[in-house]
Amino acid sequence: MGAIKAIMKAIIRGRAYVLGDNIDTDQIIPAQYLMLNPAIPEEYKQLGRHALSGVPEAEGGLPKGHIPFRDPAADGSPYNIIIAGRNFGCGSSREHAPIALNAAGVEAVVAEFYARIFFRNAVNGGYLIPFESEQRLCEEVRTGDEVEIHTADSLLINRTTGDRWKLKPLGEIAPIIEAGGLFAYARQTGMLRS
Amino acid sequence: MGMTITEKILARAAGRSRVSAGETVWVNADILMTHDVCGPGTIGVFYEQFGRHAKVWDPDKVVIIPDHYIFTADQKAHRNVDILRQFVREQGIRYYYDPDFLHGEGMPTPYRDPTKTSYKGVCHIALPEEGHTRPGEVLFGTDSHTCTAGAFGEFATGIGNTEAGFVLGTGKLWLKVPPTMRFVFEGTLPDWLMAKDLILAVIGDIGCDGATYRAMEFAGEGVFSLNIEERMTLCNMVIEAGGKNGVIAPDEKTLEYVRSRNRSGKPFEPVFNDADANFVYEKVFDVRRLEPVVAKPHSPDNRALVSEVKGTPLDRAYIGSCTGGKLTDFRAAARILHGRTVRIDTFIVPATTEIEAALKTEKYNGQTLEEIFLAAGARLGSASCAACLGGPSDTFGRLNAPLTCISATNRNFPGRMGHKDARVFLASPLTVAASAVAGCITDPRDFLC
Ligand code: SF4
Numbered sequence: 001m002g003a004i005k006a007i008m009k010a011i012i013r014g015r016a017y018v019l020g021d022n023i024d025t026d027q028i029i030p031a032q033y034l035m036l037n038p039a040i041p042e043e044y045k046q047l048g049r050h051a052l053s054g055v056p057e058a059e060g061g062l063p064k065g066h067i068p069f070r071d072p073a074a075d076g077s078p079y080n081i082i083i084a085g086r087n088f089g090c091g092s093s094r095e096h097a098p099i100a101l102n103a104a105g106v107e108a109v110v111a112e113f114y115a116r117i118f119f120r121n122a123v124n125g126g127y128l129i130p131f132e133s134e135q136r137l138c139e140e141v142r143t144g145d146e147v148e149i150h151t152a153d154s155l156l157i158n159r160t161t162g163d164r165w166k167l168k169p170l171g172e173i174a175p176i177i178e179a180g181g182l183f184a185y186a187r188q189t190g191m192l193r194s
Numbered sequence: 195m196g197m198t199i200t201e202k203i204l205a206r207a208a209g210r211s212r213v214s215a216g217e218t219v220w221v222n223a224d225i226l227m228t229h230d231v232c233g234p235g236t237i238g239v240f241y242e243q244f245g246r247h248a249k250v251w252d253p254d255k256v257v258i259i260p261d262h263y264i265f266t267a268d269q270k271a272h273r274n275v276d277i278l279r280q281f282v283r284e285q286g287i288r289y290y291y292d293p294d295f296l297h298g299e300g301m302p303t304p305y306r307d308p309t310k311t312s313y314k315g316v317c318h319i320a321l322p323e324e325g326h327t328r329p330g331e332v333l334f335g336t337d338s339h340t341c342t343a344g345a346f347g348e349f350a351t352g353i354g355n356t357e358a359g360f361v362l363g364t365g366k367l368w369l370k371v372p373p374t375m376r377f378v379f380e381g382t383l384p385d386w387l388m389a390k391d392l393i394l395a396v397i398g399d400i401g402c403d404g405a406t407y408r409a410m411e412f413a414g415e416g417v418f419s420l421n422i423e424e425r426m427t428l429c430n431m432v433i434e435a436g437g438k439n440g441v442i443a444p445d446e447k448t449l450e451y452v453r454s455r456n457r458s459g460k461p462f463e464p465v466f467n468d469a470d471a472n473f474v475y476e477k478v479f480d481v482r483r484l485e486p487v488v489a490k491p492h493s494p495d496n497r498a499l500v501s502e503v504k505g506t507p508l509d510r511a512y513i514g515s516c517t518g519g520k521l522t523d524f525r526a527a528a529r530i531l532h533g534r535t536v537r538i539d540t541f542i543v544p545a546t547t548e549i550e551a552a553l554k555t556e557k558y559n560g561q562t563l564e565e566i567f568l569a570a571g572a573r574l575g576s577a578s579c580a581a582c583l584g585g586p587s588d589t590f591g592r593l594n595a596p597l598t599c600i601s602a603t604n605r606n607f608p609g610r611m612g613h614k615d616a617r618v619f620l621a622s623p624l625t626v627a628a629s630a631v632a633g634c635i636t637d638p639r640d641f642l643c
Contacts, residue, residue: 036270039237056609116407
């Protein structure tokens with residue numbers, strides 16, 4: 001498949017794209033693209049081209065808004081870390097959502113908390129690392145800021161402003177992410193024969 | 195400490211005598227359901243991980259129900275149905291409900307007679323109709339509204355493609371046992387109030403994330419006096435509060451429905467809360483004090499009483515989906531639409547072909563429901579998800595422009611029914627029908643009392 005597996009790097013570095021609360025999976029990947037079959041590599045990539053295209057313009061790229069996640073002319077998005085508010089990924093169970101973000105180059109999301117199915121899909125599919133913040137970072141970080149996530153210390157550093165924020169430890173999902181998703185984890189732990 | 199229904203079902207499925215909330219357990223699936231949107235990806239994961247010649251863990255426990263993108267000219271949507279067809283052949287899966295259109299260019303022709311097709315329509319309603327829901331079982335589905343089946347006293351939850359691919363190969367999945375929130379409705383519903391009003395009131399109370407990682411149980415006279423379809427509406431929308439599953443203890447109505455549909459004759463064992471079961475939350479509602487409710491744009495928890503938004507102008511009304519496209523929903527709409535005409539474009543989409551067939555035979559005041567709707571000036575679609583989730587631009591009823599719509603469906607996030615700038619109010623089928631007649635948001639009591 002076209003997946004670039006999320007890797008537990010020591011430091012994930014890049015530019016932040018900031019969103020608000022309740023970003024549902026219809027906004028992450030609108031339903032008119034769900035006939036794309038992620039099991040086909042070309043269609044997996046195409047999902048990335050429509051990532052976050054359902055977010056209303058005024059709410060994309062906070063605090064100002066009206067900043068598209070992707071430049072339609074360029075390939076890929078300049079942003080690889082998403083900072084969001086509460087309940088990220090609510091709504092439909094479509095795995096197309098974390099896949100679209102993965103295909104667009106997103107390595108991590110930092111939200112206050114996630115809707116359950118999106119969170120499981122992100123982890124079990126190994127598409128991206130869903131961190132939870134202790135503070136409301138979507139009101140602190142600005143779209144375009146250079147940020148770094150130090151995975152072992154659960155720390156987010158904003159290189160643009162110098163701010164540092166503690167993130168919640170990944171806890172029981174860490175071994176699944178480290179393994180590369182549900183199947184790899186099940187093989188490592190003997191649940192599945194390799 | 196005793197166990198809740200959800201804990202008991204998961205304990206049995208994990209082969210344990212007890213489990214408690216917060217524990218992570220591996221459970222055995224009784225049924226895995228998938229459809230045309232998530233099936234192809236799931237099948238891809240399954241073959242990639244288990245090998246091209248792998249076999250599913252139990253072909254009789256896999257149920258495949260295409261329903262989302264059926265009546266569209268989109269070639270990829272047709273191809274996805276072909277992927278399901280091929281998988282079903284390779285795996286010897288018998289519970290597959292084919293849309294029986296021929297592969298080709300353009301819009302497929304709907305079946306002429308809804309009683310003569312193997313196609314069913316919306317998966318969450320087709321599952322119980324076809325006898326795939328039983329008390330005490332574990333149902334996984336690649337769709338967030340899989341929680342609907344909690345109305346049958348089972349554990350039912352939505353999962354992703356990777357997880358579903360894993361279940362296809364192993365029959366198992368890891369789960370964290372959820373604590374249970376309990377919602378008790380006292381009294382019986384007046385005839386202008388529906389289950390949809392109850393669940394919108396609950397979601398408005400606890401918010402879109404109020405039940406994240408939790409089970410939601412519905413109980414009380416107000417729930418047990420409801421028929422099975424209305425109970426399904428309650429459980430259907432627990433996902434809109436972030437819930438993992440919804441559940442209602444089975445009673446005689448449940449058992450009668452399940453027995454009459456359980457064609458495979460598979461035995462089942464109902465489970466109930468222990469007297470000393472532990473709930474993380476309990477709230478009692480007096481249904482006599484509730485009023486018709488809407489969820490305003492753009493979130494299902496953006497609650498308002500109909501009386502507060504009365505008169506809001508509308509462009510369109512929509513009655514359909516797994517939430518609002520059941521026979522009970524259409525019987526309710528017919529009570530208002532009978533002998534009246536709609537002022538705005540009104541779309542009626544039965545969830546399944548069984549319901550579609552019933553619209554032609556069920557009568558209200560001497561007319562069939564279909565006659566009532568057509569005489570009122572509404573447009574009738576074929577059974578499927580249709581505009582509930584927008585879909586391809588040629589989808590029946592899709593909001594292709596920034597219109598204001600009142601809908602009996604379950605979600606009103608931006609873009610859910612099509613256009614990003616469309617505004618969707620969620621309401622009961624009674625409120626939608628009353629609003630369609632008036633052309634603005636209207637209290638059903640204005641027509642019924
Ligand atoms: S009717 Fe709507 S909510 Fe129900 S399964 Fe179809 S798309 Fe999902």
